[in-house]
Amino acid sequence: MNFNIESPTSKEELLNCLRNHQSGYFRLAAGFTDLLIELKKSKTEELTVINLSQIKDKQFTGIDIQPSGIRIGALVNVAQIGKNQSIRKSFPVLQQAADALASGQIREVATIGGNICQASPSGDLSCALVALKASCEILKMDGTIRHESLNDFFRGPAVTSLQKNEVLKSIVIPANQTNKLKSGFIKIGKRSAMECSIVSISYHFQLGADAAILHSGIAIGAVAPTVIFCREAADFLHKLNVNKIHETDQLKVAELIQQSASPIDDQRASAWYRNEVLFNSAKSIFEQD
Ligand SMILES: Cc1cc2nc3c(=O)[nH]c(=O)nc-3n(C[C@H](O)[C@H](O)[C@H](O)COP(=O)(O)OP(=O)(O)OC[C@H]3O[C@@H](n4cnc5c(N)ncnc54)[C@H](O)[C@@H]3O)c2cc1C
Numbered sequence: 001m002n003f004n005i006e007s008p009t010s011k012e013e014l015l016n017c018l019r020n021h022q023s024g025y026f027r028l029a030a031g032f033t034d035l036l037i038e039l040k041k042s043k044t045e046e047l048t049v050i051n052l053s054q055i056k057d058k059q060f061t062g063i064d065i066q067p068s069g070i071r072i073g074a075l076v077n078v079a080q081i082g083k084n085q086s087i088r089k090s091f092p093v094l095q096q097a098a099d100a101l102a103s104g105q106i107r108e109v110a111t112i113g114g115n116i117c118q119a120s121p122s123g124d125l126s127c128a129l130v131a132l133k134a135s136c137e138i139l140k141m142d143g144t145i146r147h148e149s150l151n152d153f154f155r156g157p158a159v160t161s162l163q164k165n166e167v168l169k170s171i172v173i174p175a176n177q178t179n180k181l182k183s184g185f186i187k188i189g190k191r192s193a194m195e196c197s198i199v200s201i202s203y204h205f206q207l208g209a210d211a212a213i214l215h216s217g218i219a220i221g222a223v224a225p226t227v228i229f230c231r232e233a234a235d236f237l238h239k240l241n242v243n244k245i246h247e248t249d250q251l252k253v254a255e256l257i258q259q260s261a262s263p264i265d266d267q268r269a270s271a272w273y274r275n276e277v278l279f280n281s282a283k284s285i286f287e288q289d
Helices: 011-020 035-041 078-083 085-090 092-100 104-109 112-118 124-131 231-236 247-260 271-287
Strands: 004-006 026-029 048-051 063-066 069-073 135-140 145-149 154-156 166-174 180-188 199-207 213-221
Touching (some): 011 048, 011 135, 026 035, 078 085, 078 092, 078 104, 078 112, 085 092, 092 180, 092 199, 112 124, 124 213, 199 271, 231 247, 247 271
Parallel strands (some): 004 048
Antiparallel strands (some): 063 069, 135 166, 180 199, 199 213
8 A cells, every 4th residue: 555645734735735736646634543454455556645634723723612503524533423412412412422432542533534434334323424424515616605504415324425526525514403412323233442333323303392203303323325314203203292202103103213224244244134123123112311
């Protein structure tokens, strides 16, 4: 593996790098935890890596809390997300997904932007963020910003809408409409750490005074070509009391979630096993505290 590396330290330097390399082959990198593995297998001779990790611009590196929501820079690492008090309080599903990703060492370097742009169907943060109805802020080479929902950003396994002249700058999560929440991340893997999911489920329910579900998001990972938002299951739960969901309704939700999936056999698990685990994990949402 042989490559040139360029490390812009500001947005302007990054834009220049992008302009200079449009006619050649280059890759963007942040924490390198996915990219290095890919490059080791690659036979490409002429490659430039644009290393984003030295960019100091707060829009890439900060967590900014606004009344309308929270903006997380693409270069924020997974450990920072797990430790952030506002995320813990308002978006437990994201904090739990961050804490479940890989190991402590990897979490210190792996970034939220890298997790999203890798577009793995088993990406833990991607799954939580789709349930939270997050959107992407994408910096274009001419300095303008394009906005897109994360759900639309994912186009297939390892495929996103990102063009060669674009970089993911930040992710925006809309503010909760209510203070009462039921929010969590369920991850099933072969081991409890350093393991990509066999199945994952993210759920984020915003509750009214009587524990009625007023706004809900559910997403599933590792059971389809991309992370999937389970719209029908989320709609079905509207106005139900989260603490008193009848067993037949719990089964209905699990069925609707299962119907959103299209798992395949791979080295980690069979499609049949994924379907079974998905159904049982979906039922267990209502047993979690
Ligand atoms: C041992 C191990 C265990 C792992 N366990 C898990 C796990 O449990 N759960 C999980 O979800 N993942 C896991 N991963 C995968 C990986 O750590 C995460 O996907 C991580 O968040 C990637 O972030 P990164 O900054 O290292 O990305 P990089 O490797 O730097 O980049 C990944 C991809 O994103 C692109 N990219 C990065 N940043 C940007 C940007 N701002 N704009 C545009 N493109 C960009 C790169 O070009 C590349 O294609 C594991 C990896 C390893 C090596």
